[in-house]
Amino acid sequence: MPVERYMAEEAERYGLANNHPIEIKLGPVIHESPPLPPQQGSYLDIMLWSLKLRYWAATHNDYDGPVDLKLYVRYFDPETSPHLTHSVGMQKGLVGIVNAFADRRAAGQNNVVFAHEMLHLFGATDKYNKSNNMPLYPEGFAEPDREPLYPQQWAEIMGGRRPISENKAEIPDKLNHTLIGELTAQEINWLQGE
Numbered sequence: 001m002p003v004e005r006y007m008a009e010e011a012e013r014y015g016l017a018n019n020h021p022i023e024i025k026l027g028p029v030i031h032e033s034p035p036l037p038p039q040q041g042s043y044l045d046i047m048l049w050s051l052k053l054r055y056w057a058a059t060h061n062d063y064d065g066p067v068d069l070k071l072y073v074r075y076f077d078p079e080t081s082p083h084l085t086h087s088v089g090m091q092k093g094l095v096g097i098v099n100a101f102a103d104r105r106a107a108g109q110n111n112v113v114f115a116h117e118m119l120h121l122f123g124a125t126d127k128y129n130k131s132n133n134m135p136l137y138p139e140g141f142a143e144p145d146r147e148p149l150y151p152q153q154w155a156e157i158m159g160g161r162r163p164i165s166e167n168k169a170e171i172p173d174k175l176n177h178t179l180i181g182e183l184t185a186q187e188i189n190w191l192q193g194e
Helices: 002-013 041-061 102-120 182-187
Strands: 069-075 089-092 095-101 164-165 169-170
Touching: 002 102, 041 089, 069 102, 069 164, 069 169, 095 102
Parallel strands: 069 095
Antiparallel strands: 089 095, 164 169
């Protein structure tokens, strides 16, 4: 699977002894949607939703075998849903929801979103401005020391986009257009803090 290969390549880049840090197993199709996060909810609304999602995940475990974490993928037709709501991954409960396009041409971008949300489950934090989705400097940049700074060659996976200029960034269309930055590597215990 592309996400497994990506994680193995990034683990090798950081010198991890484990050259196969994750294993993804596909579970059965679930026809009932998980509870969706509130759009403009209060802290209490979000906390309540989090509990509902964890309960839902616990009661919808049809996978036969041990499970460390769960990511549910909701597929949408790009013709009727050209814009998707944010996906979510929660370290507490080790559960997440990935919103993806049901189109083979979107497979690369879907994998980027899947890897991003999966890394949340391991403790990685978002590294972009939530008001405009622009990567934060320097932590949201794959190459914060690049001269000139723009355009960046890669996207930092938790920055979510590849910065093209100070005001423009694009969503990577493949995982191999992203890197796990040093701060993200520290957050997921791949790199010791300085």
